[in-house]
Amino acid sequence: MAFGSQAHAQDTAPPVAEGATEASDIVVTATRRAEPLQKVPIAISVVGGDVLRSENRAGLQGISAIVPSLNFRNTASAKDQALFIRGLGTVSTSPGVEPTVSTVIDGVVLARQGQASMDLMDIDHIEVLRGPQGTLFGKNASVGAVNIVTRAPGDEFHGFFDLGYYTGGDEWRARAGVSGPLGEKVAFSLTGAYSHYNGNVKNVFDNSTVNGFRNAGVRGKLQFTPTENLTVTLIGDYADAKNTTPQGVVSSTTLVAYPTNAVTNFPAFAAAIAPVVPGAENRAINSNYFTNAQDKNYGLSAQIDWNIGDYTLTSITAWRGWKNDQAQDQDRLPGATTAFPQQHDIGNLSFDQYSQELRLASPKGQFIDYQVGLFYFQGDDTERYQRTTTLGTGASFLGVANYSVTNKSYAGFGEANVHFTDRFRATLGARVTRDELRYSFARTSTSPTPVTGIQTAFTAGGNTSNTGFSGRAGLQYDLTPKAMAYFTYGRGYKGPAYNVAFSMLPQDTSALRPETSNSYEIGLKSRFFSDVLRFNIAAFLDKFKNYQVNFFDTFNGSPVTRLINAGRVSTRGVELDVALQPSRAFTLSAGGAYTDARVDNFICPVGAAASCQINGKPLPYAPKWKGNVRASYEIPLSGDLSIRLTTDANAQSKVQYSINQTPTTAQSAFGIWNASLGLLGGDRWELNFVVKNITDKSYSTNLGTFGQGVVRFVPRDDRRYVGANFHFAY
Numbered sequence: 001m002a003f004g005s006q007a008h009a010q011d012t013a014p015p016v017a018e019g020a021t022e023a024s025d026i027v028v029t030a031t032r033r034a035e036p037l038q039k040v041p042i043a044i045s046v047v048g049g050d051v052l053r054s055e056n057r058a059g060l061q062g063i064s065a066i067v068p069s070l071n072f073r074n075t076a077s078a079k080d081q082a083l084f085i086r087g088l089g090t091v092s093t094s095p096g097v098e099p100t101v102s103t104v105i106d107g108v109v110l111a112r113q114g115q116a117s118m119d120l121m122d123i124d125h126i127e128v129l130r131g132p133q134g135t136l137f138g139k140n141a142s143v144g145a146v147n148i149v150t151r152a153p154g155d156e157f158h159g160f161f162d163l164g165y166y167t168g169g170d171e172w173r174a175r176a177g178v179s180g181p182l183g184e185k186v187a188f189s190l191t192g193a194y195s196h197y198n199g200n201v202k203n204v205f206d207n208s209t210v211n212g213f214r215n216a217g218v219r220g221k222l223q224f225t226p227t228e229n230l231t232v233t234l235i236g237d238y239a240d241a242k243n244t245t246p247q248g249v250v251s252s253t254t255l256v257a258y259p260t261n262a263v264t265n266f267p268a269f270a271a272a273i274a275p276v277v278p279g280a281e282n283r284a285i286n287s288n289y290f291t292n293a294q295d296k297n298y299g300l301s302a303q304i305d306w307n308i309g310d311y312t313l314t315s316i317t318a319w320r321g322w323k324n325d326q327a328q329d330q331d332r333l334p335g336a337t338t339a340f341p342q343q344h345d346i347g348n349l350s351f352d353q354y355s356q357e358l359r360l361a362s363p364k365g366q367f368i369d370y371q372v373g374l375f376y377f378q379g380d381d382t383e384r385y386q387r388t389t390t391l392g393t394g395a396s397f398l399g400v401a402n403y404s405v406t407n408k409s410y411a412g413f414g415e416a417n418v419h420f421t422d423r424f425r426a427t428l429g430a431r432v433t434r435d436e437l438r439y440s441f442a443r444t445s446t447s448p449t450p451v452t453g454i455q456t457a458f459t460a461g462g463n464t465s466n467t468g469f470s471g472r473a474g475l476q477y478d479l480t481p482k483a484m485a486y487f488t489y490g491r492g493y494k495g496p497a498y499n500v501a502f503s504m505l506p507q508d509t510s511a512l513r514p515e516t517s518n519s520y521e522i523g524l525k526s527r528f529f530s531d532v533l534r535f536n537i538a539a540f541l542d543k544f545k546n547y548q549v550n551f552f553d554t555f556n557g558s559p560v561t562r563l564i565n566a567g568r569v570s571t572r573g574v575e576l577d578v579a580l581q582p583s584r585a586f587t588l589s590a591g592g593a594y595t596d597a598r599v600d601n602f603i604c605p606v607g608a609a610a611s612c613q614i615n616g617k618p619l620p621y622a623p624k625w626k627g628n629v630r631a632s633y634e635i636p637l638s639g640d641l642s643i644r645l646t647t648d649a650n651a652q653s654k655v656q657y658s659i660n661q662t663p664t665t666a667q668s669a670f671g672i673w674n675a676s677l678g679l680l681g682g683d684r685w686e687l688n689f690v691v692k693n694i695t696d697k698s699y700s701t702n703l704g705t706f707g708q709g710v711v712r713f714v715p716r717d718d719r720r721y722v723g724a725n726f727h728f729a730y
Contacts, residue, residue, distance in 0.1 A: 028127050029149060031415075032136050032371060033361065038525045041427065041476045041486035043130040043538040043575060045069070045591070049123035049151070053162060054688050055648075055676065056723065058119045058173070058195065058215075060103075060126075060146065061701075065650050065672065067128050068593035068626040069575055070146075074701035074713045076245045077293040077326045078117035079349060085130055085144035086542065087571045087597025087622025091550045092563050095351070095381035095405040096439055096498030100515070100548075102133065102141035105148045106235055108301050108318040109138050111353050111379045111407070115322050116146070118239045118297045119215045122177060122191035124151045130575070131540060132490035132519045134470030135415050135429035138375065142470070142492030142517050143542065150235075153187035153223045154179045159730050166690070166723030169212060169716075171197040173725070185225050192218045199244055201714055202284045204275060205334050210244040210285070211714055217241075217297075229307040238298040246291045247328045248704060248711025250278045255709060256663045259613050268339050269708035273332065281698040283714055289329035289344045296323040310363035317356050324349040330387070330453060332711070338392035340708070343453045345387045347502075353379040370416035377409040385502040389452050399454035401443040401502045408436040409495070415472070423478040427488070430471035435495035437511070438463035441504050455503055455555070464511035468493040483526035492517035497548050499563035505555060507606070512565050513546040534579040541572045543600075552660050552705070553608050564605050566659070569619060571597035585634040592627030599659070617661050623669075626652040640682030647675040657703045664710045665703040672697060672717060685728045696720040 026037040030044055037044060045067045057063055060083060064072040071084040073091060082089045083101040090100045090113065099113040110116050120126075126148050133141040157180030164173040177191035199212030217239035224232040253270040256263050270278060273286045299320035306313045330343035359373035386400040415429030440461040445454050474488030494515040499508040523538035546565040553562050573595040580588040597619040604612030618624075628650035635643045651671030658665040673695055678688040696719060700712035 030127055030129050030147065032359065033364075038527060038534075039484065041474055041484070041488060041523070042133075043521060043523060043540070045128040045130075045577070047126045047128075049125055052120065052123055052126075053175075053727065054678070054686070054725065055674070056164065056166060056173070056690060056692070056725065060116055060120075063126060063128075066591075066628050066630070066648070068591050068628065069130050069595065070128050071621045071623075072701070073621055074245075074715065076247045076291055076328055076713075077324065077347075078114040078241075078295050079293075079324050079326065079347070080114075081117050082113050083116065083146065084621040085128070086540065086573065087595045087619050088143040088542070088544070088547075088569070089621060090548060091620070092499070092548075092561075094498065094500045094563055095349075095383060095403075096437065096500040097512070097548055097563060098140040098407075098494055098497070100140065100143050100494060102137050102145040103148070104137060104145060106150055106301065107303060107316045107357070108299065108320065108355065109140075109377070110320070111140070111377070112322060112351055112381075114295070114324060115297055115320070115351075118241055118295065119193060119195060119217060120148065121175070121193045121217055121219045121237070121239075122150045122189065124149045130538075131488070131521050131542070132470060132472065132492035132517060134490075134492055135413055135431050135472050136371070139409065139411070139431075139433045139435070139468065139470065140494050142494045142515060142544075150219065150221075151179070151189060153189040153221050155187065156180060161728045162725060164723060164725030166692075166721055168719055168721030169198045169200050169209070171195070171723070187223045189221045190218070191220075197716070200283060200716070200718060201246060201249055203246075204284055204286050205288050210246055210291070213241065213243040215239070215241045231305045233303045233305075235301045235303070236299070239296070241295045241297075242292065244290075244292045245713070246285050246287065247330060247332060248706070249282050249285055249714055250276065250332060251280055251282055251700070251703070251710050251712040252664060253278050253709040254664070255705060258611055258661045258663060261663065266708040272337055272340060273334070278709065280700075280712070281718075282712070283718065285332065286334045287329045287332060288334045289327070289342075291327060291329045293324065293326040297321075312361045314359045314361070315357070318354070320353050322349070322351040332706070336390045336392045341392065341452045342390040343387055344390075345385065347383065347385040349381070349383045351379065351381045353377065366419075368416055368418050370414060372414040373412070375409070375411040375413065377407075379405075379407040381405045387453055387502065389454055397445065397447045397451045397454055399443060399445045399502070401441065401504070403439065403441040403500050403504070405437070405439045405498070405500055407495075410434040425476045427472060427474045427476065429473070430469065433468045433470070433493065433495070434465070435468065435514075436463070436465045437496055437498065439498050439500050441500055443502070443504065455505065458504065458506070460504065460506075460509045462498065462509055462511065464496050464498075466496050466514055468495060468514050468516070479526075482528065482531070483524065485522075485524050487522045488520075490517075490519040490521070492519060492542075492544075494548065497563065501561070503555075503560045505560070508562065512548055512563065515544060515546050515548045515565075517542055517544045519543075532580065532582050534577070536577040537574065539574045541570070543570045544568065549659055551605060551608070552658065553605070562605055562608075565603065566599070567603035568600040569598065570600050571595060571619070571622070585636075586632070588629075588631045590627070590629040592625070594625055595622055596624060597622035611660070614659065614661050618656050620657050620659050621655065623652040623655040626650075634680070640680075640684070642680045644678035644680055644686075645676075646678065647673070649673040658705070662705055665705060667700050667703060670697055670699040671695075672699075683729065685726070687726050688724065690723045690725065691720070692722070693717040693720045
């Protein structure tokens with residue numbers, strides 16, 4: 001399924017898809033080949049790079065608003081952020097667990113979910129693939145994958161410049177790039193981007209503005225074609241990002257227990273953060289410790305495509321690095337009191353990954369076409385995390401944890417399509433993965449007994465390995481030349497895990513079992529009235545065993561998170577995409593998803609203090625209903641000059657942010673309405689005036705409990721704001 005109208009014209013021509021018959025065909029690489037979207041038996045949403053630019057959507061959090069099955073967990077640090085597809089994802093800061101949703105950039109998988117938080121540069125389009133994609137996209141794609149495709153170097157010299165400004169925190173965005181030939185057989189592209197935003201949360205302690213960011217990055221490509229059968233593409237990128245997102249904004253100093261609904265008030269804490277007034281729309285903190293996080297993402301990759309007769313051999317060799325440094329005010333106070341100690345944290349992370357993929361693709365058009373391949377991956381993570389607890393008496397304690405995780409993975413995979421007739425096809429794919437995981441952990445403490453937020457000294461280490469299977473089987477039938485129905489079965493697999501984090505406890509030393517799933521999907525992709533109307537629909541059922549999830553608990557009087565195998569969970573629903581384009585000037589699209597993601601049989605951890613009576617309850621970050629509508633109309637003026645009117649709205653039902661089902665961590669239903677007015681000068685330039693959140697609706701992208709209440713995370717569009725962006729191409 002796809003949001004086809006959002007994959008607009010691109011600055012550079014996409015690759016020609018095998019089987020493409022219409023100029024309007026949207027080209028995707030969801031099967032590791034360039035193919036028309038409407039012929040691929042996978043539920044897919046596609047967002048074009050020009051939409052991200054013109055609508056001020058710079059990252060994956062921005063596209064989650066316009067892809068109904070995709071949700072994003074926002075936190076103070078990229079290390080804790082996560083993506084969810086169809087209500088399933090991984091929430092954990094542990095380097096010993098992989099994300100459930102795989103993120104891939106130009107064929108290179110990002111092993112840690114924090115790596116996917118950077119601003120996106122030079123984007124051609126983004127594909128959101130739903131359902132298990134383990135055959136071709138790897139083991140950590142058990143519920144889906146986000147496939148990011150950047151622009152290829154052009155055959156002719158081309159350049160562009162973008163500049164945008166937005167109110168409500170003085171947000172600036174600038175981007176520029178050049179692309180073209182360096183000779184007869186060499187082409188290049190180079191793109192740079194910078195953005196700055198002061199924020200929309202006030203810290204009354206020092207009258208500063210926080211919840212902002214400063215991002216900068218560069219991406220370059222060199223493409224060599226020494227012969228007509230050989231293409232070598234070298235890619236390098238570097239991104240530096242800093243954010244001042246606080247460790248939550250206090251929205252309530254009341255806790256409501258689940259399942260008893262017992263209410264506990266903390267008036268002393270409310271008094272301690274005065275003059276801040278907690279509330280559902282609060283945008284103020286009172287903190288004496290500067291919470292911030294800095295991320296550096298960088299990498300190199302080399303892709304070789306060699307046509308051997310009618311076959312194509314592809315090799316992708318890649319190295320990526322990620323550094324995350326954070327400082328967090330866990331107590332959220334202007335100072336220690338006799339009732340509430342201070343907790344100040346500093347974390348440092350260094351991660352390197354190496355990957356090699358070899359893939360052989362047979363020619364299309366045969367009775368059987370196929371792809372086979374081998375994959376190797378190694379990830380090395382080293383972290384240091386420290387917490388200082390200061391009591392109201394002035395006594396101070398320090399806890400420091402040093403830990404490391406190494407993950408190695410080996411895989412062989414293959415997928416074949418059998419063309420029984422011109423209209424009837426079958427797909428069969430499989431992947432065998434060998435995982436090897438080891439960790440070491442050591443925590444020291446200046447206190448011989450537990451103090452607030454710091455457990456006693458502890459040392460541990462271990463290793464585990466496992467061989468897992470993932471795959472896909474399906475049938476596909478062309479009802480008409482413009483309508484295709486399909487059914488697929490997919491098996492997902494995500495490897496074993498360890499809960500390696502600052503507060504690691506003796507009960508965390510055992511490896512978690514691999515997470516597996518069985519997925520069933522039936523869908524229809526169709527076009528009517530000479531391609532004026534596109535109608536896609538899919539129904540799905542996914543069942544998971546040994547779901548790896550964080551469960552919030554207490555230990556020695558302190559709140560802790562425990563990564564556990566939660567037992568069995570499932571998600572089922574229907575996704576719909578409709579796109580109407582009666583003329584070149586007018587487009588209308590709508591998408592929606594009904595998702596019933598729930599806990600089927602929760603296995604309560606031994607000794608858990610929190611309630612485990614959550615069978616039948618919703619999974620976190622899984623609204624039952626979510627949808628959007630988008631309309632665009634272009635009015636010609638004179639010559640190449642025209643006006644484009646665009647409006648979009650998205651809405652979702654109530655969503656629970658905690659698997660513990662606490663009533664105070666549920667966000668009520670809300671909707672956001674945006675609009676823009678564009679002045680276009682043909683293909684050369686455009687000026688867009690943007691209004692975000694027209695109705696001035698406040699909402700929270702995350703809600704979490706702490707010892708004395710609830711905090712909210714404030715999104716960029718929590719208030720109405722306006723702006724303008726200018727794009728010039730030459």
